[in-house]
Amino acid sequence: MKGTDFLTADQLNSIAGDLENARNNDDHDWDNIRGGRPLAELPKVSESAEQSGSAGGVNADGSGNPYGSVANSTKAGGNGKLYGSGTDSANADANRSADGSGNAGGDSNSGKAGINWSAVGTTGAGNKGKSSKESRRQAKRREKRERKEDRRRDRRGKKSITPLKVFVTIIVIIMALLVAGIAGLLYLRYKGSQDLQQAVVQEEAVLPETAAEQDDGSILYNGQKYWYNNNLINILLLGIDKEASTSSDQSIGENGQADTLLLASIDKTTGQLTLLNISREAMADVTTYNTAGEYAGVENMQICLAYAYGDGHESSCQNVATSVSKLLYGMPIHGYAAIDYSALSGLNDTVGGVTVQVMEDLTEKDPELVYGSWVTLQGNQAITYIRSRDTNLLDSNNYRMQRQKQYLTAFLQKTFSSVKSNPTLVPTLYSQASEKMVTDVGLSDVVYLTSIVAEHGFTEANMCSVVGDIVQGPEYAEFQVDKTALYDQIIQIFYTQTKN
Numbered sequence: 001m002k003g004t005d006f007l008t009a010d011q012l013n014s015i016a017g018d019l020e021n022a023r024n025n026d027d028h029d030w031d032n033i034r035g036g037r038p039l040a041e042l043p044k045v046s047e048s049a050e051q052s053g054s055a056g057g058v059n060a061d062g063s064g065n066p067y068g069s070v071a072n073s074t075k076a077g078g079n080g081k082l083y084g085s086g087t088d089s090a091n092a093d094a095n096r097s098a099d100g101s102g103n104a105g106g107d108s109n110s111g112k113a114g115i116n117w118s119a120v121g122t123t124g125a126g127n128k129g130k131s132s133k134e135s136r137r138q139a140k141r142r143e144k145r146e147r148k149e150d151r152r153r154d155r156r157g158k159k160s161i162t163p164l165k166v167f168v169t170i171i172v173i174i175m176a177l178l179v180a181g182i183a184g185l186l187y188l189r190y191k192g193s194q195d196l197q198q199a200v201v202q203e204e205a206v207l208p209e210t211a212a213e214q215d216d217g218s219i220l221y222n223g224q225k226y227w228y229n230n231n232l233i234n235i236l237l238l239g240i241d242k243e244a245s246t247s248s249d250q251s252i253g254e255n256g257q258a259d260t261l262l263l264a265s266i267d268k269t270t271g272q273l274t275l276l277n278i279s280r281e282a283m284a285d286v287t288t289y290n291t292a293g294e295y296a297g298v299e300n301m302q303i304c305l306a307y308a309y310g311d312g313h314e315s316s317c318q319n320v321a322t323s324v325s326k327l328l329y330g331m332p333i334h335g336y337a338a339i340d341y342s343a344l345s346g347l348n349d350t351v352g353g354v355t356v357q358v359m360e361d362l363t364e365k366d367p368e369l370v371y372g373s374w375v376t377l378q379g380n381q382a383i384t385y386i387r388s389r390d391t392n393l394l395d396s397n398n399y400r401m402q403r404q405k406q407y408l409t410a411f412l413q414k415t416f417s418s419v420k421s422n423p424t425l426v427p428t429l430y431s432q433a434s435e436k437m438v439t440d441v442g443l444s445d446v447v448y449l450t451s452i453v454a455e456h457g458f459t460e461a462n463m464c465s466v467v468g469d470i471v472q473g474p475e476y477a478e479f480q481v482d483k484t485a486l487y488d489q490i491i492q493i494f495y496t497q498t499k500n
Contacts, residue, residue, distance in 0.1 A: 200440065201321040205330025208487050219495065221487075226495035231269045233449065234331060235441060236321050237262040238338040239404075240307065241387070255312030257304040258320050259341070259387070260404060263328070265493055266449050271456030273412075274493050276328075277405060277465040280304035281397055281479040284327045287319055302476065303327065307338070313438050327466075327481065329490055337439035341383055346432050347411075348382040351418060351425070354410045359403050362388055382407070394477050395470045409460045416454040426450045464489065 207213065211221040219226045239260030261278040284303040288296040289310070306323040310316025317336045325333055348354055353376040362369035365384045369375065377385055386404045389396040418425050430443050467485035471478050 201325050202332040203325040203330050225498050229496050231267050233266045233334050235264045236333050236336040240338050240340050255308050258307040271452040273453045273458055275463040279479040281477050282481055283478050284323045286323050335441040337441055340436040343433050343436035344383050345379045351414050353378050405463055412458050419454045
């Protein structure tokens with residue numbers, strides 16, 4: 001290379017233009033770009049370019065390198081680096097490599113400008129490099145914008161979920177559940193009103209001498225005409241004592257006895273509930289069966305034993321219902337529910353305990369059950385209070401029936417008052433008793449009957465007992481029913497009087 005052969009500024013601009021076109025067109029005719037001359041013979045940068053320092057190289061991204069002099073361009077596979085001294089001498093060290101890039105560097109102290117030929121390659125690597133770098137910049141800017149937009153969306157989303165919206169959502173969910181629950185209870189009430197129409201048990205009535213059935217179906221009693229109240233639903237309630245056994249009859253088995261007998265009569269039109277308490281020792285006609293389950297006749301015995309002549313389930317309940325219907329002059333019974341005493345503790349606690357004033361001294365059974373004291377019965381305390389009695393006393397069952405009446409009145413009053421604010425209480429009690437209960441009265445029936453009674457209320461005046469006298473029989477105490485007084489009660493509870 002001649003030291004005095006310099007490139008002019010126009011030549012540099014021309015070469016730069018040719019290089020730019022080569023990158024854009026992927027043109028590899030580098031000999032044409034050099035004017036057919038070897039790279040080593042290209043003249044140096046003109047003096048004016050050196051002094052101005054404006055003749056820089058062109059990199060892959062289009063930037064100039066102001067520190068190099070003339071760099072040689074290599075053909076495919078050549079990487080040439082020429083380090084000029086900035087003098088007229090052209091000492092070059094050409095290194096060739098496979099990437100085809102080249103760099104020419106000048107003496108930075110001389111202020112000479114250099115041309116970066118790294119953009120020149122046999123595969124158009126310079127153009128691709130520029131595009132790749134620009135693409136990365138654009139991708140970074142796009143990613144930055146997306147992150148910024150995501151943050152804005154997140155802020156908007158967080159602002160939109162306000163405590164008020166959360167509160168409103170919770171209220172809506174609760175209201176939906178309440179509506180569903182109330183709708184379910186209303187359906188159960190409607191279904192129950194349709195189910196309890198026909199009696200399960202109704203024995204043929206044998207009226208007392210002072211009463212006579214008329215052709216129109218009415219009853220003439222003591223000169224007055226009475227009609228049976230067809231709005232009544234009568235449910236037989238039994239408290240079963242599995243441990244009780246007072247008979248020497250081995251055919252009775254081990255199914256327990258009906259220790260408590262109540263006939264609940266509910267008027268569908270008024271909601272009035274009347275409970276008729278029947279002594280377990282009341283003498284009544286009982287259908288008996290042998291150990292093989294075969295019919296063995298009808299005997300007059302304590303009505304509580306009717307439950308023992310059965311399977312301890314449905315047949316036992318139906319046998320008691322038959323005896324009760326006969327005792328009450330053929331009154332219809334629409335359903336039954338027999339509950340084992342052991343279930344009482346859980347039911348008692350579900351309503352929050354039952355408060356009573358202790359009517360007898362029962363400290364031998366429970367030290368808290370002191371006569372005259374007020375006690376809120378909890379758990380098994382409730383069972384102790386209604387079940388305990390001194391069997392050495394002939395009329396001990398009468399005293400126990402008074403405690404049962406007291407407890408049941410308080411239990412029902414608390415239940416009916418709670419139902420108004422807690423409509424799920426009845427289904428809860430029903431479910432809780434189911435494991436230890438035998439009944440043909442469904443949940444819908446119970447919900448229906450409870451709802452109409454709750455509107456009317458219940459007091460101790462709504463509960464009465466069959467009248468009679470207790471005597472000592474050959475084997476056990478016998479409660480002899482006063483037939484006349486009983487029929488007066490039946491007329492009062494189950495009939496309505498009409499004008500002549």
